[in-house]
Amino acid sequence: MAVNDHHNYLFLFSMFIFCFYSCRCEKVTASPKLVKKEVDALKEIAKGLGKKNWNFSYDPCSGEGNWILPNATKGFESFVTCDCSFATSTFCRVVSFRVLKAQNLTGILPPQIARLRFLKHLDLTRNLLKGAVPSQWTTLPLLEL
Structure with missing residues (x-):
């Protein structure tokens, strides 16, 4: 050579x-991002409840946009907490969903929440939601409702 x-x-x-x-x-x-199926589920939940202020130009797990909005004085909270350790930290899953607390939302409990398959905490307090808990929710690993 x-x-x-x-x-x-x-x-x-x-x-x-x-x-x-x-x-x-x-x-x-x-940065890992929320899986598309869960983003689509959040969009359907927003549509069903008439929630128009979620900004999907930001990833819900990014902490940017309006996905984290604390307001202790009014009791209003809007938090999405994600676990981004899936598939060696390449994507995220919603594990805590407090984005609907104290927003005076009306309608039925959204069955689409069951599409957030890793959801452990769900807070819908201080809203005007009605109806039975959707049977689809039985598949969720909820620790707190």
Whole structure:
């Protein structure tokens, strides 16, 4: 092998290693996002309850937009808490859902909440929701309702 061939080989190998690690690092540092099925469920819940102030241009798990709005003076809360450790931290699931507390919402209890399959905490207090608890909710791992 000539010296030039050896240098070319080392250069190509170095570029391969650089590209490999650059791509891996970019993927690892990207923020995990809520899975599309759960975003779609939140959109259906909002539509069913007439909730128009959820900003879906932000990921609900990002903490940005209006997905986290504390207001202790009025008792109004709007929180989505996510667990982003799924599939080696590449996506998130909603585990706590307090985005509907004290908003005087009317209508029936949304069966679409059952599509948030990892939901452990659900707070719908201080609303005017009616009807029986949807049978679909029996599949949820709720610890607090």
